Each structure stands twice: as C-alpha cells, then as structure tokens.
Amino acid sequence: MKLVVVGGDAAGMSAASQARKRLGGDLEAVVFERGHFTSYSACGIPYWIGGFVKDRDALVARSPQAHREAGIDVRIRHEVVGIDLDRREVVAHDLEAGGEVREGFDHLVYAAGATPITPPWARVRGGGVFGVQTLDDGDAIHRWLDRDPKPRRAVVIGGGYIGVEMAEAMVRRGLEVTLLEKSAQPMKATVDPDMGARVREAIEGQDIDIRTGTHVTGLEMDGDRVCGVVTQAGTLPADIVVLGLGVRPNTTLADESGIPLGVTGGLRTDLRMRVVGPDGPIDGLWAAGDCVQTTHLVSGAQVNVPLGTHANKQGRVAGINIGGGYATFPGVIGTAVTKVCDLEVARTGLTEKEAAAAGYGFVTATVESTSRAGYYPGAASMAIKLIAERRTGLLLGAQIVGREEAAKRIDALAIAVWNKMTVEEMTALDLSYAPPFAPVWDPVLIAARKATDAVHAALP
Amino acid sequence: MKLVVVGGDAAGMSAASQARKRLGGDLEAVVFERGHFTSYSACGIPYWIGGFVKDRDALVARSPQAHREAGIDVRIRHEVVGIDLDRREVVAHDLEAGGEVREGFDHLVYAAGATPITPPWARVRGGGVFGVQTLDDGDAIHRWLDRDPKPRRAVVIGGGYIGVEMAEAMVRRGLEVTLLEKSAQPMKATVDPDMGARVREAIEGQDIDIRTGTHVTGLEMDGDRVCGVVTQAGTLPADIVVLGLGVRPNTTLADESGIPLGVTGGLRTDLRMRVVGPDGPIDGLWAAGDCVQTTHLVSGAQVNVPLGTHANKQGRVAGINIGGGYATFPGVIGTAVTKVCDLEVARTGLTEKEAAAAGYGFVTATVESTSRAGYYPGAASMAIKLIAERRTGLLLGAQIVGREEAAKRIDALAIAVWNKMTVEEMTALDLSYAPPFAPVWDPVLIAARKATDAVHAALP
16 A cells, blocks of 8 residues: 655654554555755744754654654655645655656645744745744754854734744844734633733743834835844834744645645545545545644634644544544644743634634633742742633633743643533542642632623623 | 521532622622631642651632622631421531521531541541641641640551652651551552552661551540550650541531431532432532542442542532533542652553453553653653453553652553553553653553563463
8 A cells, every 4th residue: 555645743753653563564655845955843943942952853853864764755845846636646846856756546635734823025036034833944043143254133924823922032033122913902712801911921021123014115225134023113123033923734735736725725534534525525636734633622613723633633633543443633722831031922713703703702800819828839820711602601611821830721622621620529529639730719710700700790 | 598508628619619600699608617728739748747848838729808809798707507308408517606607508518528547546637647638737837746745746647649748748848757557558448469569678778767557546645735646556655647548528517417428437428419318319409529428430329529620520410500601520440649759640541450450350461661762761661550351351450660750650541441442442542652752652552562461371
C-alpha cells in the first residue's frame, strides 16, 4: 500500500508515522515538504526569536533524517503542484535540484497547513517584512535581526496572540516595539474586551507601544527594504515589520485539483478525517491540520482553528484509520492559552461575541480570586469569567487572565464545557484543594457559584 | 426562626452565614464553638508552623467578631454537651466562665468536625505530644517549639499528607526529624505504591529520616514530657511528637443524643445535607463537614473525607436549604493535592487498591512527560498514572507526581472522572496548548492515549 502526504509538519508526519507504525513494511510512505524541516513547533518560533529557546533544532520534534530512519521517505524542498485524483498521482517540484517528480498513491493525506493572511499592501516578502509561520520564516527573521546595522525599530501588525508574542520577543531582542491593532483591544479573537483590557495593561507594562484602533494602509519602502508602516494616523518608522494578521487554510492546490472545500475555505472531513465531497467521504483521501475545517462542539459551526495540538491529533487519527485502526476527531471547543510577559491568558468554549453569533442567550460572571490560599506565599490574583446559557445554565465558555498557576485551570473548564456541564452542577465539583494550590474555594468554583446566581437572577 | 450550630469552623459557619444571608433578621443564629477561633484553615497549620505563613490570624477567614457583626451569635469556648431532639434544645458548657447554657432551636446544624485518631499509647495530650487539628493545637505546638531549651528532635508518626507536611515544617524550624510510617510507602491512602516511591525520594531529599514498616507501640515520658517513641525496632529519642494518624468523625455527642450514625461512623445525610435516620430525613436536623459520611461517586461507597473544601460546600448547601433555597451536595470523587518540598502530589477518583476493593477490573497506564514544551525554560518532569475500567475504558482514577505546574492538572482529570469519561474519549479533549504551558501533547492526553492502548490490549 502506498501513502503520499502533502506537507511534513505536525499533521502530515503524525499521519505518516501512525500509519507506518501499524502497517510496517506493508506501507510505502512518501512525504513532500516544501520547506527544510519536518515535525516542528511553529508555536515555539516567538520564543526562539526572543531567546527563551536558544536553538532552532530544539523546535524540531523529529528531523527528516529521523523520519527516514523510521521508514518514511521524506522529501524536503519539494512542493506538490498537482494532485490527480483519477489517476491517483501527485506531481511535485524539486525546489533545489529543479525538475518534476510523480508519485502514485493508494492513500493521500493533504496536510498543507495554513498561509498567513497578507493584505495587498503587505505582499512584500523579504525586505524586512515577515510572517511567522514556518521555521524558514524564523530563520529569515533571525538573519534580518543580525544584520549590520541592526534593526532598531519593530512594528508588529496584528494584536492576536502571535502578534503579542512576537512583540514581546522583539522587546527581548532590544528593539523599540510598536504593536498595531485595528480593533479596540488586543487579542479580540481570544477574549472579550473586558478581559482584553487586562491584557492590554500587561502589554503596556513591558514597553510595547500598543496602538489600538489603528488601520494599516501600506508599507513604506527604501529601495528593497521596509522603512515604515503607513496608517490612518500617520507613518511609523520601521526597520522590521512582523505580520500577525492570522492565517487561512492553505487549500489552493486542493481547490485546483478538484478537491471540494468546506464553507470556511478549509477542507471538509468526516470524523475519521476522510475528505468529504458532495457525495460523501472520498475513498483514500484524507486531510488534517490547519488546512481543514472542524466542528465547534459548542456553537455547532464549522471553524478553522490553526493550532498544533489539533494538527497532531487529526494527523494521528488519519494515520490510525489509514493503518486499519479506528479513531475519530470529534471537533474542538476553542481552547487556547498564551503568555504575555508574566500574564497568563486562556479561554475555552465561546466568548460573548461568539455565543451571541451562535444564537445563545447567556449570562456572564467574572470573579477575582487567587491562585493559592490568600495567606500562602506567592498567591497571585486571577480573574475568571464564565459565560452560561440563560435558563439551562449550560457552561458555554470561560476566560482566565492571571499570573503563575492561573491559565492551566482552563483545562478543567474545557472538560466541563466538553461534557456539557451546567454552572450549578459545577459548584459541587470535587477539585483539588491545599493552600499552596488554591483557596479553599477554588476560583473555578467561586466563578461557578457566581454564574449560578446570575442564571437564577435571569429566570423570568 | 432559630438556628443553632454545633461547631464554628468551615462547615458550621458556612451554614450559618448562608442561612442568615437569605433570611436576614428573620433568622436568629447561635453558634457554639469549643475553641477560640471560627472559620479557620486547619489545612494551613503546617505552613504556619513551618514559617511559610507568619501570622496565625492569616489562617482565620472570619473571626468570631466579624461573624457577630454579620448578625450571628457566635459563642467561642462553649462546648455542646447535650442535644435534645424532642425538646429541640441544646445544652452547652461555658469553658471559660463555667456554667451551662440552654438554647432552643428550629434548625440544628451538627458540624462538630473530626477528632485525631489517638491509639491508647498516644493519649498523652500536652507534654510535647500534639495532634494537628485546630488552631489551638497549632498555638500549643508553637509554644512548645519556643520553649527553652528548644526541642531538637521531632518524631512525626504517620506518613499521610498531614504527617509529611508537618515533618517538612519541623525541618524548616531546624529540628532533626524522623517520620514513622507503618506501611511500606508514605501517603499510602493517597497514591499507589509506585507513585508513593517517588514521594519517598522527595521526603528523603530534604533531610527527613523516613522509616517505613515501623510500628509505634508507645511513648517514653520523662516526667510530664515526652522523651522518646517506642517502636518494634527500638526507641527513638524525641523532644516533640506529632501525631498524623488521621481523624475520625466527631460524632460522640450525636450518638449520645440519639442521632443515628452511618456505616462509617459519620452522620448520614441526604443530598441537601439533612440528617437521615432509619425513617428518612429528620426534619430540621442538618449536618456538614468532617463529621458526615458522603458518597464516593466512583465506588458508590460511603466514605469519610475530612477536607475543608467539602466542609465549606456542605455547609453552604445546608445553609441555602435552611434559608429556603435549594442546593445539593452529590458526593465526592476523592480529589486531593499536597506539596512535599517542591514535589507536587495529586490524585482523584480511585487508587488501584480502592478500585479493586470496589470490585472494578481495571488497567493502568503511567507516562512521564513535562509540564511545558520540552524546549521551553522551566519544563519539569511529571508522571501521570491513569486507572481505567477494563472493557469500557471508564476513567476510574488518576495520580500525578511532578514539580511546578503539575498537580493542578488533577482538576482536569477530576472533571473527566466526574463526567464518566472514557480514556478513549479523553484522547480527543481540546486542552490548552502553548509552549510555556504544555508540550503539544499535554501529559493528560499522552496518558489517555496510553491508557486507551492498555484497554484495547486487555480486550479478549
């Protein structure tokens, strides 16, 4: 049996590895990867740029060579340019040596990832303008920062978590940093504005000049180098520009090859990660990672959530199924976490805006508490916000902003969302308590109590 | 309406406060407390003895005076000695002024807490032999440690979490510390022996002479002062002895008053915390805290779990119901956490021994992973053990031993147990991921994968 995989990062390599692990020598697995690296942590790039992580290789979970030793024929610097579903064949360009390669397949995994959203004015790659998507991007940023004379002023465009993480990394590298966000608060896709205001304070507290409500309209170039960012409020000088405007599923090749796209522009799959066309699942065609759309289990909507953790799970599920096993990926509930300096920010389920968009009527409750018993050294304040459906009290979403030991509490809330708990039932949860770890009423329980009161108060 | 409460710590005061909050001046609430303090954190005593917490008052969430200002008639140093259910009256001794007080009631909350288990040989209170149950105990230990000449050698009897916390506190106070445990590993009621072995290493690593398999048979006294602990392996010199042998429900008074006890020796209640007798719930009689038995939601057994977090919840539930509201306490799932030096130890659900005792057939899986992405600074190793029912894969229990940011993951597992998740469903959970917080496969997910494999492997 022959497997061809398009894309050698988390999703593609997980699929190939799982299938190979199950079928051994009965499976011939070929992976085409456009870049130089496989199985790497794109999420770690800001920490590598910022110097928290010293070595690029630390971000590589498994190198092409290691995969080859495990029996997977990995071909880096190969870009797949055509998929022929009828002939069951892909065509790839060898980006180094030139020339074309053709490979037939029984199973194909499409795992081409995502592409940074790049407005027309930003279509200047190189020259000091960078996305943060691949290790190759990271290499390019490192080289630019090490130029002589060294860049002094960085402008990061987009106040989502990648933008914020990159702004912090640039501060650590000694640059003057401006962070531009078109909406009124940073991380608007992650948390509600009230929680975003707390994030904003943390950003300001570390010498980042954050400017919200700022629309970028163009870049100013000095020859082939960027020298400024043009906004509705004037031009900002810049020696390096980082784009953190989000990504979209990289499905151009799929679309050109006649593979149907879902409503979000990502590939549509069934629970086993088989690509679904107009007539149902397409035999032997699989997809995983940032290029697929998935079901949001709280809103019921189809969504694109480009996160390494989903890519790994989806790839693993595809690989198990290709290998003759049985596994499913039911969907996501929108869990995410990030760190802004020492501020921890986490969310799960739906934000207020998302809940409203899904049609839910809801109440909210926000509590301030501490990560440990108030009297125990190191107790740090944290805020938890819960969003619960009116009437039923179903937990729709949660957000946490705090310091040390705060954010990972989101996992507890994520599992509560996953299991469709009501905030009233949550008040009885048997959560761990000891003074070094929580007040006797854990912040999660206090929030559940307050949300329960809000649900009761909203009853007719 | 008149409420009388027996016991002024977490359970009793929560009940009184909730009822008063709902009924205001329509409720007369009288609380009798034998000691000097109300609403305090007994769990914080080891940290106060050890100097992590400087001030005793920090452990008091709400003083008698504060409660009085909120309209609750708190009478400290009053010991209730009789309850007359027919006449609806209690009799209390005033331990300071002497004399007897009688109070009638419409509702009675029995919240007398627990009593340290004290073998006959240990019935020497004072003289350097201490339990760790009340703030008054803590005061007595402090005074003893400050004597001149200062005690030099401490022997802690019992290797459960209180014993281990107290042993650590004594080390911090500069004493030579021996910790005696009759079984083969410390914390045997908390974690399985394989995880207990890791705890043992941490204990040994901080200059505590831990001796397992050691049976204490008596104390050696020098006049009215303890000077040694007699074991089957010889006598250990001791200037102070701390008993950490566990507690039992303090239900002597209830029993004497004709209030029926449950199978564990604790009071039996319904979901609303009404005391249940042979003919069903007894009108106007409530109980909460360490003196009640509760349902273990995984084993189905009746258990005594003396923890402040349950006492607070149960007291609150009783108070809401007394106040005319509706709330229930469904039971516990055995969640607990503690810290041994910088080692974090947590558990939820059933241990192997408990699962076997309940009649479950099960498989286990233990994984070693890290609290953060392996490449991120501060990534610390942690072990997670899962216990899953054979066939169904139902998560029966979990244990975690790790360093920073490890133990609070138990809450996620506790909510999975609470919701009767299978380990296979857990592999799909949408848990938070970012390099400062987790590897791309969170340790919880890795453990779920391995446990799923174990369930599959055990299928016939």
